[in-house]
Amino acid sequence: MCANLCDAASAILKISAIEYFEWNENMKLTDHESAMLAGEEGPARKYAMEQVVNVGQFFDAEDCVEIAQVHLMADPESLGDECVSFLEGLAELPEEERLVRAPTITDPRGVDLQAYKRLKQTEEQANLERRSIAAFRALGVMMTDTCINYQTIMPPVLGEHLAFGDTGSSIYANSVMGARTNFEGGPSALAAALTGRTPRYGFHLDEVRKGGTHFEVDHRPADLSEWGALGAVVGRQMQSYWEVPVISGIDSPPTSDELKHFGAALASFGSTPLFHMTGITPEAPDLQTVFDGPAASVPVATSLTRAEVTALRDSYWPADDRLDVVVFAAPQLSLMEMRTLAGLLKGRRVNDAVTLIATTSPEIKSASDRMGLTELIEASGGIVLEGVCFYQMYAREIGEANGWKRLMSNSAKIVNILGGYGYEPMLASMTQCVDSAVAGKIIGSAL
Amino acid sequence: MSQQLFQGHVGIGPRVTAEALVASDNFSARYDLDRIKGVFSRQQHKLCGQSYVGKVLILNAAKGGVASAWMLREMTARNMAPAALILNFANPIMAQGASFANLPMVDRFDGDITEFVKTGDKVTVDPAKGTVKIL
Numbered sequence: 001m002c003a004n005l006c007d008a009a010s011a012i013l014k015i016s017a018i019e020y021f022e023w024n025e026n027m028k029l030t031d032h033e034s035a036m037l038a039g040e041e042g043p044a045r046k047y048a049m050e051q052v053v054n055v056g057q058f059f060d061a062e063d064c065v066e067i068a069q070v071h072l073m074a075d076p077e078s079l080g081d082e083c084v085s086f087l088e089g090l091a092e093l094p095e096e097e098r099l100v101r102a103p104t105i106t107d108p109r110g111v112d113l114q115a116y117k118r119l120k121q122t123e124e125q126a127n128l129e130r131r132s133i134a135a136f137r138a139l140g141v142m143m144t145d146t147c148i149n150y151q152t153i154m155p156p157v158l159g160e161h162l163a164f165g166d167t168g169s170s171i172y173a174n175s176v177m178g179a180r181t182n183f184e185g186g187p188s189a190l191a192a193a194l195t196g197r198t199p200r201y202g203f204h205l206d207e208v209r210k211g212g213t214h215f216e217v218d219h220r221p222a223d224l225s226e227w228g229a230l231g232a233v234v235g236r237q238m239q240s241y242w243e244v245p246v247i248s249g250i251d252s253p254p255t256s257d258e259l260k261h262f263g264a265a266l267a268s269f270g271s272t273p274l275f276h277m278t279g280i281t282p283e284a285p286d287l288q289t290v291f292d293g294p295a296a297s298v299p300v301a302t303s304l305t306r307a308e309v310t311a312l313r314d315s316y317w318p319a320d321d322r323l324d325v326v327v328f329a330a331p332q333l334s335l336m337e338m339r340t341l342a343g344l345l346k347g348r349r350v351n352d353a354v355t356l357i358a359t360t361s362p363e364i365k366s367a368s369d370r371m372g373l374t375e376l377i378e379a380s381g382g383i384v385l386e387g388v389c390f391y392q393m394y395a396r397e398i399g400e401a402n403g404w405k406r407l408m409s410n411s412a413k414i415v416n417i418l419g420g421y422g423y424e425p426m427l428a429s430m431t432q433c434v435d436s437a438v439a440g441k442i443i444g445s446a447l
Numbered sequence: 448m449s450q451q452l453f454q455g456h457v458g459i460g461p462r463v464t465a466e467a468l469v470a471s472d473n474f475s476a477r478y479d480l481d482r483i484k485g486v487f488s489r490q491q492h493k494l495c496g497q498s499y500v501g502k503v504l505i506l507n508a509a510k511g512g513v514a515s516a517w518m519l520r521e522m523t524a525r526n527m528a529p530a531a532l533i534l535n536f537a538n539p540i541m542a543q544g545a546s547f548a549n550l551p552m553v554d555r556f557d558g559d560i561t562e563f564v565k566t567g568d569k570v571t572v573d574p575a576k577g578t579v580k581i582l
Contacts, residue, residue, distance in 0.1 A: 054459055054546040055542050058537075059542065074517065075514075078477070080517075080518075080521035086520075166512075166513065183513050183538065183539050184539070185513040186513070186516050187544070202539060239536075241538035242536075268512065271512075417477070417478060419478075420479055420480075420488060420489040422488075
């Protein structure tokens with residue numbers, strides 16, 4: 001019975017198709033890891049260990065490191081039917097072969113099942129979502145559906161090894177918390193969950209975490225959109241995943257939300273998972289420490305002026321004032337951002353020609369419900385979605401279905417992503433976004 | 448002719464031969480592609496409008512978010528994937544995605560691979576050896 005089931009699962013997993021798999025023995029494995037690789041603990045852990053070793057060898061990892069927490073990015077748009085079927089194959093295995101071995105939480109989903117019809121998402125999209133959720137639950141994955149897990153679920157700890165999925169979540173864990181993770185895409189985060197380990201390379205290693213490029217900021221960003229724009233300006237100058245930017249000149253601690261928008265934009269524009277901010281982040285008490293050498297070894301700083309940051313923001317500003325949709329997301333909103341948004345919308349009415357959407361985590365949605373914030377936002381005509389993020393919810397399809405093209409947001413990350421999805425995105429402060437949503441057209445001008 | 452064989456780091460996936468599509472630009476499956484139509488869709492991308500299906504795609508660096516790790520397999524399953532992905536610098540997401548999709552990938556060459564190969568060249572990618580050869 002088990003043999004048949006396992007064979008069937010192997011067929012679905014297409015493990016036998018991985019003929020090229022070669023373990024060159026440069027990577028040291030424990031007996032337990034070798035057993036998983038040999039398939040002694042079933043096809044799911046075999047796939048997972050092969051994934052770990054494949055990636056480890058590609059990046060010359062010496063061995064594996066045990067991880068404390070996994071954050072899994074797996075929205076149905078990215079998965080498609082193919083990868084959902086793969087997950088369902090895992091879910092059919094016996095419990096001892098399929099349950100995750102490290103606490104595993106999820107990134108935002110693609111469909112808010114309470115609200116998808118309002119957004120003209122299809123039954124097909126909702127069904128793919130339902131199938132993914134059922135499969136993940138069978139694997140013992142906790143459906144937290146959030147990218148602000150470091151604010152709401154379990155904040156990482158200095159030196160802790162993790163396998164985090166979302167780039168914003170990863171860069172925050174690495175930079176602000178001093179935990180250690182690479183970007184773990186879904187298949188690798190899942191492999192880390194099933195094996196409890198990840199290859200020891202990249203940002204798990206001391207030498208990779210040292211400062212690389214130095215930026216001196218001569219001003220303090222005025223709001224979250226400017227923090228995002230600053231992250232974008234730095235991110236655009238990053239040449240590869242391995243370049244670690246160091247930012248000096250920020251004179252007092254930013255808030256968690258400010259660092260969240262800065263990091264999310266930096267990771268989105270630059271695809272880098274770590275920054276240091278001298279005097280602010282834990283591995284950067286001063287320049288010499290973060291560049292790991294005498295004063296003379298500290299690279300000359302590139303100066304970042306406020307003009308450069310606002311120029312990035314203004315580069316998205318359109319020629320006319322047409323507006324279709326205002327989005328607060330990417331990252332999901334914290335309770336503080338929900339409070340600010342509710343305050344801005346209180347007693348006002350979103351124009352009928354514009355849709356205003358805010359996405360947050362289930363935990364923050366629940367808190368917002370309890371505190372009357374959701375009611376304030378929805379009474380003004382805004383839509384609060386939980387457990388999703390705008391760009392992960394079939395953004396192209398819902399844009400076409402609802403006639404949304406011109407999009408306004410205070411998130412530099414979402415503005416960066418949605419350009420490839422058929423939108424005309426623009427970046428502005430939360431206040432400007434709300435004023436524009438109420439007016440039914442873009443209010444204000446480029447700075 | 449030694450200049451027709453380029454050595455990179457040992458890669459991932461099976462050996463493959465196909466026509467090259469080359470640009471000195473970066474790559475993200477989520478940000479840059481219309482994956483349904485199989486073309487580059489990001490206006491600012493140097494390959495915007497061009498089909499990558501069945502091509503050995505040669506670009507500079509992996510960029511963007513983590514979604515590409517799932518997307519490469521989903522694209523492969525629909526026969527809408529490139530034949531191989533050759534980069535100056537991959538990142539973990541592309542390596543993870545290539546492994547999951549069984550998609551050939553090689554990176555880290557001695558020099559800029561986007562200058563060595565031209566669009567339309569027929570090339571063989573051998574990930575086990577970490578090589579790209581112009582035929």
